[in-house]
Structures are given as structure tokens and as C-alpha cells.
Amino acid sequence: MSRNRTTSAATIGIIAVAGLFLTGCAGGQSKAEACSIVQTTLEDAQTELTDSVSSFGNDPVAGAEAVTELSETFSEANDKITNEDVKPESTKATEALSGFAEQMEIAAADPDNADQTALTDAITEVQTTFGDLQTVCQG
Known part of the structure; x- marks a missing residue:
């Protein structure tokens, strides 16, 4: 009888500890998981975006x-x-x-009068921020 109680107590203890570990794991997102979301999103959009942006001159x-x-x-x-x-x-x-995106929409609405400086600044900001994001994900 005593052995059954010890086994039951050990089982309950293991379940309780496992529950704590699972709770701790469920609470936070790892850097790898977060960066995977970024990477997957960009990979999925890359081909379509490249084709569309490269044809901006023909179809803004x-x-x-x-x-x-x-x-x-x-x-x-x-x-x-x-x-x-x-x-x-x-x-x-x-x-x-x-x-x-906002600058691209403005330029598409009136391509002849597009503000090239605003577009260049917006592109530079995208490059800078995505470079910073890549640095965090690689670190």
C-alpha cells in the first residue's frame, strides 16, 4: 500500500513539475520563432514584390x-x-x-510629378530598418 502512495505522489509531483515547465515555455516567444515569422513573410512575398516593383515604370x-x-x-x-x-x-x-507604400501610392497617382526625394528617403528607411532587424535576428 505504501508503495502505491509513493508512486502516486511521485506521479503527481512529476505532473506538477512538467506543468510548470510547460507553462514557462508557453509564455514567451523565442528570438528564432520571431525571426522565422519575419523570414517566412518576406520569402512568401519576395517574387511577387520584385516583379511588381521592377515593372513600376510600366505599371505604377x-x-x-x-x-x-x-x-x-x-x-x-x-x-x-x-x-x-x-x-x-x-x-x-x-x-x-x-x-x-504610402510614397509608392502617391507616386503611382501622379508618376510625372513623383517626389523622388521622398521615395528615396522611404526606400533608405526600409533598407535601414530591415538591416537592423536582420542584425537582431542574426545576433
Whole structure:
């Protein structure tokens, strides 16, 4: 009888400890998980975005729409990121991409009078923020 109680107590103890470990694991997102969200989102959009943006001169509306779609998709992905190291950088990248999408839409509406400086600044901001995000994910 005593052996059954010891086995039951040990089983309950193991379940309790396992529960604590599982609770601890469920509470936070690893850097690798957060960076995987970023990478997957960008990989999924890369081909379409490259094709659309490269044809911007011939079809500025399609190029602007592609950047806007990427911006929205990346924003949705950013909402899934909770890692405290990755989130600040992914948020900056999201904001920069949104700003670039806005500039692309403005340029598409009136390509002859597009503000090249604003477009260049927006592209530079995207490159900088995504470079910073990449640095965090590689570190």
C-alpha cells in the first residue's frame, strides 16, 4: 500500500513539475520563432514584390499595390511577434514599409510629378530598418 502512495505522489509531483515547465515555455516567444515569422513573410512575398516593383515604370499602380499588400502582410506578421528583442525592430521595419507604400501610392497617382526625394528617403528607411532587424535576428 505504501508503495502505491509513493508512486502516486511521485506521479503527481512529476505532473506538477512538467506543468510548470510547460507553462514557462508557453509564455514567451523565442528570438528564432520571431525571426522565422519575419523570414517566412518576406520569402512568401519576395517574387511577387520584385516583379511588381521592377515593372513600376510600366505599371505604377500595380507596383504600388504590391508594396501596399506587402506592408499589410508584414504588419499582420508583426502583430504575431512578441519577442522583446525582435519586436522593437520589426515594428520599426513595419512603419518604414508602410511609409514606403504610402510614397509608392502617391507616386503611382501622379508618376510625372513623383517626389523622388521622398521615395528615396522611404526606400533608405526600409533598407535601414530591415538591416537592423536582420542584425537582431542574426545576433
